[in-house]
Amino acid sequence: MNAPLYKFGAFGDETSLVVAFVIGIGFGWFLERAGFGNARKLMAQFYLTDMAVFKVMFTAVVTAMLGVTYLAWAGWLDLSLVYYVPTFWVTAIVGGLLMGVGFVIGGYCPGTSVVSMATGRLDGLVYVGGFTAGTLGFALGYPAFRDLLAMGDLGVLTLPEVTGVSWGIVAFAVVLMAVGGFAGATWVERWMTAKADPAARAD
Amino acid sequence: MASLTPTEPAVTTEEHAFEPRPYANPYLAGIGLGLVLLSAFVFMGRGLGASGAFNSTIAWLLSLVAPGYAASNEFLARYLDVPGHPLKAWLVFEVLGVFAGAVLSGVLAKRMSRTVEKGPRASVTLRLGFAFLGGFLMAFGAALGRGCTSGQALTGGAILNAGSWIFMMCFFGGAYGAAWFVRRQWR
Structure with missing residues (x-):
């Protein structure tokens, strides 16, 4: 197998749009299954009563990471042909913080807002309107952000390159971190549940 | 406005066939999501996304209203400078799929609800x-x-x-x- 299939010419641009739609269906399906079309479920993460955001996200990251690691190791997937967003550390910090603050205000991120809207939530629809307006606002104000956008340019950069240890060791560390995080998250959920309702401690 | 009340947490039994089903186990949903992401890497050599679809849409809409301005806007130009229609973009089709997949899952789990999620x-x-x-x-x-x-x-x-x-x-x-x-x- 020579993957990425598209990069090796297994199918063309028209077919890639069909692939996009099918992959999108899978994406939307699992986001909805996880409960991520519901802002209350998403926001419970930040009030520590339900850590599903962390659990789902890190399980997905670990699953895909292990898959990529295995396929690349076996020689089936050429990682050099997989697109990496270049690292701009300054905008990663500014953008990440802004996204985080916006998340607890808006209740969704762009992807989950589509799921929310699709399943009938009015707040999801309004969020999509806000995101659209914000995108227009950013485009109109782009000259003011041009300098900021160029700050902290480190090019394409991976964690193994930053840390100087091998991909496999970083991947293993991510798995350990995730497993530790899952245990911690479950402990916090139980503690918060018990705090909110001492009677529930009995079971 | 009666319909605009938050839904109760999903609790369902066999007798309540019309109540929403509970959400999936987070680890199972995460594995599913991870496999979808992995398939994007394997098929396309790229991952998932969402915000890019909004950029394409805004670029296209603005090009209808003010074509000269849209083409000269550095942020939008890259979404217009594509072969064919600006909306024939990978992320636009992926997000359409997200919408369809969410409806499919929501209908099957009886979670379609015209409501506002809030405390x-x-x-x-x-x-x-x-x-x-x-x-x-x-x-x-x-x-x-x-x-x-x-x-x-x-x-x-x-x-x-x-x-x-x-x-x-x-x-x-x-x-x-x-x-x-x-x-x-x-x-």
Whole structure:
């Protein structure tokens, strides 16, 4: 197998749009299954009563990471042909913080807002309107952000390159971190549940 | 406005066939999501995304109203400078798929509901105002951060992209930092 299939010419641009739609269906399906079309479920993460955001996200990251690691190791997937967003550390910090603050205000991120809207939530629809307006606002104000956008340019950069240890060791560390995080998250959920309702401690 | 009340947490039994089914186990949903992401890498050599579809849409809409301006706008030009129609973009079709997949899952689990998700103490007006404001802010965050939760945190996280991990940490940091200030909306 020579993957990425598209990069090796297994199918063309028209077919890639069909692939996009099918992959999108899978994406939307699992986001909805996880409960991520519901802002209350998403926001419970930040009030520590339900850590599903962390659990789902890190399980997905670990699953895909292990898959990529295995396929690349076996020689089936050429990682050099997989697109990496270049690292701009300054905008990663500014953008990440802004996204985080916006998340607890808006209740969704762009992807989950589509799921929310699709399943009938009015707040999801309004969020999509806000995101659209914000995108227009950013485009109109782009000259003011041009300098900021160029700050902290480190090019394409991976964690193994930053840390100087091998991909496999970083991947293993991510798995350990995730497993530790899952245990911690479950402990916090139980503690918060018990705090909110001492009677529930009995079971 | 009677329909605009938050749904109760999903609790279902055999007798209540019309009640929404409970959400999936987070680890199973995460594995499913991870396999979808992995298939994007294997088929396309790229990950998932969402905000890019909004950029394409805005670029296209603005090119209808003010074609000269849209083409000269550095942020939008790259979404217009594509072969064929600006909406024939990978992420636009992926997001259409997200919509379809969410409807499919929502219908099968009886979770389609015309409602507003909010905490018990928040008014619908407050919630909708915050939904708009949060979306507006996140558009700036995604544009500056070169991607959103899907394109940066999820996708870049899995391929150990350094910038994505910085983004992800700051995303959670920002959300936890701001959560206390907006608790009335959710708690």
